[in-house]
Amino acid sequence: MMSLLVLSRLITSVCRVPCHGGLCNFARALSASSVTNKSTVVGAQESIAAIVGSQNVSASEAVREQHSHDESYHIPVSSPDLVVWPRSTEEVSQVVQICRDHHTPIVPFGTGTGLEGGVLGQSGSVCINLTKMDEVLDLHTEDFDVTVQPGVTRLALNHHLKDHGMWFPIDPGADASLGGMAATGASGTNAVQYGTMKENVINLEVVLPDGSILHTAGEGSRPRKNSAGYNLTSLFVGSEGTLGIITKATLRIYGMPExxxxxxxxxxxxxxxxxxxxxxxxxxxxxxxxxxxxxxxxxxxxxxxxxxxxxxxxxxxxxxxxxxxxxxxxxxxxxxxxxxxxxxxxxxxxxxxxxxxxxxxxxxxxxxxxxxxxxxxxxxxxxxxxxxxxxxxxxxxxxxxxxxxxxxxxxxxxxxxxxxxxxxxxxxxxxxxxxxxxxxxxxxxxxAGGTCTGEHGIGLGKKQLLIEEVGDVGINIMRQIKHTIDPLNIMNPGKVL
Amino acid sequence: MMSLLVLSRLITSVCRVPCHGGLCNFARALSASSVTNKSTVVGAQESIAAIVGSQNVSASEAVREQHSHDESYHIPVSSPDLVVWPRSTEEVSQVVQICRDHHTPIVPFGTGTGLEGGVLGQSGSVCINLTKMDEVLDLHTEDFDVTVQPGVTRLALNHHLKDHGMWFPIDPGADASLGGMAATGASGTNAVQYGTMKENVINLEVVLPDGSILHTAGEGSRPRKNSAGYNLTSLFVGSEGTLGIITKATLRIYGMPExxxxxxxxxxxxxxxxxxxxxxxxxxxxxxxxxxxxxxxxxxxxxxxxxxxxxxxxxxxxxxxxxxxxxxxxxxxxxxxxxxxxxxxxxxxxxxxxxxxxxxxxxxxxxxxxxxxxxxxxxxxxxxxxxxxxxxxxxxxxxxxxxxxxxxxxxxxxxxxxxxxxxxxxxxxxxxxxxxxxxxxxxxxxxAGGTCTGEHGIGLGKKQLLIEEVGDVGINIMRQIKHTIDPLNIMNPGKVL
The missing domain is CATH 3.40.462.40 (FAD-linked oxidase, cap domain/gating helix)
Known part of the structure; x- marks a missing residue:
C-alpha cells in the first residue's frame, strides 16, 4: 500500500477544436486551467481518511485496478491513486474540497457498468465510489416520487418499491446505480413508454467542484413540473460526472400496471x-x-x-x-x-x-x-x-x-x-x-438526423463525434458551461469534452 | 416617429443577493457588466432597417406601447425604443449583432400572452417580434416530429397537423406562439399525459447574444432520445429569452387518439x-x-x-x-x-x-x-x-x-x-x-415541496421567490450560466435573475 498519495501528475486534456467568434476565450481558459495547475498534495490520504474513516479509503493495487475501468472496450491507461467510499453528502463535500485545494482530479464511480469509459481511472486522481451511499431516503407513494442516495441500484429500488405496488421503470439492462444512471442519462427497454432518466429525475443534490451543495430544483422540491429559472436538473442529468457528483436523486415512480x-x-x-x-x-x-x-x-x-x-x-x-x-x-x-x-x-x-x-x-x-x-x-x-x-x-x-x-x-x-x-x-x-x-x-x-449516442453517453470514445454532432457553437457552449462550473477542471476531466 | 433611436440608457439590474463561497465573483461580474456599458448607438434604426426592410421596423408610439406589456398585471415602466419583425434566422442574427455592438438590450416578443411580465419593455431596448417567422418547416409524420419557426402558434400548428391525423397536445390555453411556449416552459391542460414543453422539444435553433447560431442538439438532429453531452435543449427551454432568441423548434407530435x-x-x-x-x-x-x-x-x-x-x-x-x-x-x-x-x-x-x-x-x-x-x-x-x-x-x-x-x-x-x-x-x-x-x-x-411556478415562468414577478426556491448555490449557478452565455447582459435583461 502506498504510504503517501502521489498526486503530482497533471490533467492533460487540452481543447483541440478550433474555436470561433466570442466563444474562443472560454475554450482557451478551460485549456489553460487544465494544464497549468500542479498538485502538491502531501498527506491527502490522511486528510481524506480523517473524514471518511480509514476503512473507507484504499490505495491498494487491487482496489485501484478495479476502479480503473468499466465494462467497455476502453483500455485503462492508469488507475486512480486513491479510492474513497464516503457515506454522506457532507463527506463527499469535504473530500471534494480537499481535492479542489490540491487541484486533484476526481472520478465518481458507481457500479462500473458503463459502456463508454466514463469512469476510467487516471493517475493522480481520487476515485469516489458512491456505493456505500445506498439508502432509499424518502418514499412518497401518493406523490409518485422517491428520493435515493446515488448508490442505490435500480433492482434494489424496485425491490423496495414492490411492497408498495410501485416501480421505477427505467431499465438499462445492467443493475446500475441510480446516481450513475442519472449521470449518464440512461434509459433502456422501457423508454418508449416511460421516457429516459431525463424525463424521470425531478431533483438532484450535487456536490459541485468547489464542495458546495446544489439542489438543482431547490432543496426538498419535488413538484411534477416546474418553470422556475434555468433547468439545472436536466443540465446535470447526462453530464457524466464532469460538473459535479450526484449525492441524491428524486425520481418519478409509477404504480404497477394492472x-x-x-x-x-x-x-x-x-x-x-x-x-x-x-x-x-x-x-x-x-x-x-x-x-x-x-x-x-x-x-x-x-x-x-x-x-x-x-x-x-x-x-x-x-x-x-x-x-x-x-x-x-x-x-x-x-x-x-x-x-x-x-x-x-x-x-x-x-x-x-x-x-x-x-x-x-x-x-x-x-x-x-x-x-x-x-x-x-x-x-x-x-x-x-x-x-x-x-x-x-x-x-x-x-x-x-x-x-x-x-x-x-x-x-x-x-x-x-x-x-x-x-x-x-x-x-x-x-x-x-x-x-x-x-x-x-x-x-x-x-x-440521418440522429445522434451518436442514445443512452450510453460520450465518455471517452465519442468526443470527436460529439463535436461533429453539436457543431462548433454547441461544443463551445458546453465548454463554457464546464469551465464556469468547474474552472479547475478537476471533475472527471477528459471525459465528454 | 423618432428620427434616431435613443439608446443611451443603461441596463440597471444589479445583483442584490448575498453570494457565498467561490461563486461570488461571477455574480459580481454579471452585476458589473450590466451597469458599466454605455450604449452609443447612432443610426441603429437605419442599420436594422437595412437588414429587415423599413416596413419591418417601427418606432411609432402606438407600436412601442403595444410591445411594452403582456397579459399580466405588471405595469410597463417604459416601452422599447424600436420594434423589429425579422423574417429569417439570418436576419435575427444580424439584428442581434448590431445590438451586441451597441450593448443594446433585446426583448424577444411572441404573441404577448405571457402572465409574468417576461416580455415587458424597457427604454433603450430593441423588441424583436417573431410573429412574421410563422412557417411550419419540416413535418415528419412517420417520426412524430415537426420543425417550426417560432411565430407559429399552437392552434396554427394543430390546424396544419389535422389533415395528417397528428396533433401537438401542449395547450396553455392562450393561442401562444411555439417559440414563446418553449421559452416559457409552458404546459397546460394536457400535461398530465403528454408532459410539458420540456418533454416535447427535441431541438432548438437559438440565436445567441453574440449573433452566432446554436442548434441545441446539433443541426437537423431529431432523435427521440439523446445522451450526447450537456442537455442544451432543456437549458434553453424555460430560459425566458434571457440566453438567446429561439428561431426554430423541433417538436414531438402525436397521432390523434382513436x-x-x-x-x-x-x-x-x-x-x-x-x-x-x-x-x-x-x-x-x-x-x-x-x-x-x-x-x-x-x-x-x-x-x-x-x-x-x-x-x-x-x-x-x-x-x-x-x-x-x-x-x-x-x-x-x-x-x-x-x-x-x-x-x-x-x-x-x-x-x-x-x-x-x-x-x-x-x-x-x-x-x-x-x-x-x-x-x-x-x-x-x-x-x-x-x-x-x-x-x-x-x-x-x-x-x-x-x-x-x-x-x-x-x-x-x-x-x-x-x-x-x-x-x-x-x-x-x-x-x-x-x-x-x-x-x-x-x-x-x-x-410544501413545490415550486412558485409550474408553467408561467419567473419573468419579473417571482425573482425573489426563485432565489428562495433554488437557494444561494442554485441562483449563483444560474447567474454564472447567464453571465457565461450573455456576458454583456443584453438578452432580456432584468428578467428571471
Missing part, C-alpha cells in the same frame, strides 16, 4: 421487423417495450439463456395497462405483425415467463461475449429517427459484414436506438477497426 | 374533488386532462361561455385512447368519483361538445376578468406534490377570503398545479396586496 403481457415474434427479414415497429408506433399504441434482436442475437440468447426462439430477426414486445386496454393493443399489434409476415407470436403473461424473457434480453451483452470466449466487447449506441432506422440498420449490417466483425444487433427500436455488439480479439487490430466502425456508424446516424 | 371523451362532475367540497384526483392518479389511470374549478370559476365560466354547470367544486376530465381502454378508464374513474360523493357526471364524446367544454376552460382567464369589468388580472401558478394539494388549496382559500380578494381558482390538478385568478382594481393598493399574496402562496408551495 397487467403486463410480453410477446415474442419473428420475421423473415430485418426490414419486416423494423417496419412493423414503425407501424405500431404510428397507430399510437402505447406499447411499453418493443425490442429488436437480429438472428445472431437470438442465437446467442438461445444458447446463453437456454431459450428456444426461432433464429430469425425478432421482436420482443411488452404491454402494460388494464386487461381491456392490453387486449385491444394486442389485437392491433397482431394485425400489423401478420401484415409484415411475422410469425411465431408467443405470449407470456405469467411473471415467471416474462422475467425469463427480459432477463435473456438484458443478458444479451454477456450472451454476445460468450459467443467468442475471452473477447473484448464494444457496444455502439446510435439513435435515429424511426423512419431512418431500416436503412441505417441495413447499411450498418453491410459494413459489419464487409469489415468482418463478429457481432449481434439489438435495439430499443421504439426509440430508434440500436446497438451493434462487437466481439473483438483482445490482441491485434480489431479494436482499432471497431473504433473506425463506431465513427462510420456515428456519422451515418448524425447525417 | 377516441377522446370528456366529462364534467361536481362535488360537495373542494377536498372531495381534489382527493378524487389523487386517487385517480394513484390507480395509474392514463388520464389526459383532469382540471379543477372552484365554484366561483364554474360560475364565471357559466356566465361567460353560456354553460349550465352546477355551481360547485368541479372536475373537467378527458380520456384519450382506444374505445376499449377509455371504457375501462371511465369505469374506474366513475367508481372513484362516486366514492367521493361526486355527482352530475356528464359525458361529452362529440367533438363539438368537447370543444365547447375546453374552450370554456381556456377562457377562464377572460371569464374571470369579466366578473369585474375593467379590472386587472393576476394569476398565481404554484405547483405542489399532489398529496399537499388539498391542504395548500384550502389554506389558500382562507387567505384569499381573509384578504378580501375577488378570485377564481382553477388547476391542472393532475400535476399539482393550480392558479388563483385575482380580479384587482387598477387603482388603489389591491395590486400591492396581490403581490403580497403571491409571495405568501409561493412560500407556502415551496415549503
Amino acid at each position: 397487467m403486463m403481457m410480453s410477446a415474442v415474434c419473428s420475421f423473415e427479414t430485418v426490414n419486416a421487423a423494423v417496419e412493423s415497429v414503425t407501424q405500431v408506433l404510428q397507430c399510437g399504441i402505447p406499447i411499453a417495450r418493443i425490442e429488436f434482436l437480429d438472428e445472431k442475437a437470438v442465437d446467442a440468447t438461445n444458447k446463453y439463456s437456454n431459450l428456444n426462439n426461432k433464429v430469425a430477426p425478432t421482436l420482443f414486445l411488452e404491454f402494460h395497462g388494464s386487461e381491456a386496454s392490453i387486449k385491444s393493443q394486442i389485437e392491433t399489434v397482431g394485425d400489423i405483425v401478420a401484415m409484415n409476415g411475422g410469425s411465431n407470436f408467443e405470449w407470456a403473461d405469467k411473471m415467471e415467463d416474462r422475467n425469463k424473457l427480459w432477463k435473456a434480453r438484458h443478458d444479451i451483452w454477456y450472451a454476445s461475449l460468450a459467443v467468442r470466449p475471452g473477447c473484448k466487447g464494444l457496444s455502439t449506441d446510435v439513435c435515429v429517427p424511426i423512419s431512418q432506422m431500416p436503412r441505417v440498420i441495413l447499411e450498418t449490417i453491410d459494413d459489419l459484414q464487409r469489415m468482418g466483425f463478429m457481432y449481434t444487433i439489438v435495439g430499443h427500436v421504439g426509440d430508434g436506438n440500436f446497438h451493434c455488439l462487437l466481439m473483438m480479439d483482445r490482441e491485434g487490430d480489431e479494436i482499432k477497426k471497431a473504433k473506425e466502425f463506431t465513427h462510420i456508424l456515428g456519422r451515418r446516424a448524425i447525417s | 377516441m377522446m371523451m370528456s366529462a364534467v362532475c361536481s362535488f360537495e367540497t373542494v377536498n372531495a374533488a381534489v382527493e378524487s384526483v389523487t386517487q385517480v392518479l394513484q390507480c395509474g389511470i392514463p388520464i389526459a386532462r383532469i382540471e379543477f374549478l372552484d365554484e366561483k370559476a364554474v360560475d364565471a365560466t357559466n356566465k361567460y361561455s353560456n354553460l349550465n354547470n352546477k355551481v360547485a367544486p368541479t372536475l373537467f376530465l378527458e380520456f384519450h385512447g382506444s374505445e376499449a381502454s377509455i371504457k375501462s378508464q371511465i369505469e374506474t374513474v366513475g367508481d372513484i368519483v362516486a366514492m367521493n360523493g361526486g355527482s352530475n357526471f356528464e359525458w361529452a364524446d362529440k367533438m363539438e361538445d368537447r370543444n365547447k367544454l375546453w374552450k370554456a376552460r381556456h377562457d377562464i382567464w377572460y371569464a374571470s376578468l369579466a366578473v369585474r369589468p375593467g379590472c386587472k388580472g393576476l394569476s398565481t401558478d404554484v405547483c405542489v406534490p399532489i398529496s399537499q394539494m388539498p391542504r395548500v388549496i384550502l389554506e389558500t382559500i382562507d387567505d384569499l377570503q381573509r384578504m378580501g380578494f375577488m378570485y377564481t381558482i382553477v388547476g391542472h390538478v393532475g400535476d399539482g398545479n393550480f392558479h388563483c385568478l385575482l380580479m384587482m382594481d387598477r387603482e388603489g393598493d389591491e395590486i400591492k396586496k396581490a403581490k403580497e399574496f403571491t409571495h405568501i402562496l409561493g412560500r407556502r408551495a415551496i415549503s
